[in-house]
Amino acid sequence: MADSLEKSQNQQLAEYIMKNLKKGYTPDALKYSLLTQGYSRTSVEKAIETANKQLALEAPKMQEKPHVKVTLVDDNEMRQKVAEQDAAGAGPIRRFFRKIFG
Numbered sequence: 001m002a003d004s005l006e007k008s009q010n011q012q013l014a015e016y017i018m019k020n021l022k023k024g025y026t027p028d029a030l031k032y033s034l035l036t037q038g039y040s041r042t043s044v045e046k047a048i049e050t051a052n053k054q055l056a057l058e059a060p061k062m063q064e065k066p067h068v069k070v071t072l073v074d075d076n077e078m079r080q081k082v083a084e085q086d087a088a089g090a091g092p093i094r095r096f097f098r099k100i101f102g
Contacts, residue, residue: 013047
């Protein structure tokens with residue numbers, strides 16, 4: 001009975017902490033406030049830990065966006081690069097087309 005009462009009090013404190021963290025209060029400010037209201041240090045720390053775990057579950061998953069690098073090349077630059085590849089020998093694309101078309 002006392003164990004379930006402690007769990008419900010811990011959950012109520014955790015909900016209070018979550019609500020106020022969302023408002024912008026810091027965990028230290030909430031901890032100080034609850035300690036001055038008479039809550040025990042261990043119950044406040046457990047409630048903060050519970051609140052942090054619940055907030056972590058609610059947080060959206062971060063997905064990295066791919067970085068796309070775009071380089072503009074004008075026709076003259078492209079012709080020059082192709083000519084350099086021709087002078088250096090057959091590149092992989094040229095070898096591919098030679099295999100297909102003889």
